[in-house]
């Protein structure tokens with residue numbers, strides 16, 4: 001009896017010990033409450049980081065964007081439109097009125113040549129068509145302004161290359177005009193069109209500039225080629241970007257350049273070198289000069305200097321949402337003989353629109 005009791009006691013004790021050992025073994029290692037302070041291998045993620053890594057935005061297409069952004073263009077430029085229409089609604093369109101019309105156009109940065117031509121064309125039509133009816137004159141103004149902005153100008157962007165090369169887009173302009181922002185916004189447009197692209201951070205003056213570009217790229221899953229060294233040779237970063245772009249068979253490589261240059265000789269050296277070095281790998285298909293629309297005459301001077309240094313193929317006019325001087329579109333095209341291809345109408349990621357002459361004139365006058 002005693003032996004049986006002892007045996008049962010031993011069995012119960014054995015089961016209890018075995019159960020305890022199994023419970024400890026099966027529980028596994030305990031993770032720290034706030035996650036591990038650093039990653040241990042490539043697939044490991046720090047707590048809270050997993051979402052940031054996997055969230056890639058799908059930006060909207062750029063088609064019809066000027067229509068969405070028209071309100072902003074109207075808001076900043078409707079004083080010009082209203083001023084012109086008030087003048088042209090006067091009972092008598094005498095020389096004083098025409099002088100005031102010309103002054104209003106000049107104030108909106110249209111430039112002296114285009115302002116004079118526009119007034120002459122209107123005067124001629126009023127005389128020939130023999131009417132001063134405000135609605136009719138408004139229609140004439142609409143048509144003549146549109147003619148001067150260039151309704152048939154080819155404003156297509158050359159973003160893709162030929163013969164197996166990627167398209168190479170250089171984005172140039174002085175600092176602060178919105179270059180990096182424009183590259184970021186344009187990258188979104190291309191991603192929306194299912195294009196494969198790569199960014200090159202050739203603005204090596206500030207590490208923050210490359211960070212800013214990379215942030216734009218990361219949001220839409222686009223890689224940025226950059227140098228970790230401040231002040232690295234911009235041409236070599238651009239070259240690496242093109243090489244990588246070719247290896248990955250992307251459609252386009254977009255290069256953001258620095259504008260912080262002291263003088264024309266420095267600018268010429270740097271942009272010239274970037275272009276030369278890049279073209280060892282693939283031809284440059286588009287050189288976009290970014291101009292801040294709020295800088296008026298200063299922007300025009302910058303445009304001239306850049307156009308003497310590099311062959312500009314398109315203008316991006318930024319901050320048109322904050323400028324009442326939309327006439328700069330005409331002045332700059334006239335001065336450089338290069339079309340405005342894109343306009344920036346806000347700080348939002350999708351506030352960049354293809355420039356459309358009719359939409360622009362409608363926004364100012366209607």
Ligand SMILES: Nc1nc2c(ncn2[C@@H]2O[C@H](COP(=O)(O)OP(=O)(O)OP(=O)(O)O)[C@@H](O)[C@H]2O)c(=O)[nH]1
Nearest residue numbers: 175176177178179180181209318319344345346347
């Ligand atoms: N309102 C408005 N702001 C804009 C537009 N485009 C750019 N900006 C703002 O302009 C500022 C300068 O833009 P960046 O892209 O950093 O200019 P950047 O030319 O690259 O300047 P650096 O890197 O210093 O050479 C930023 O605050 C942008 O948000 C626009 O179309 N409208």
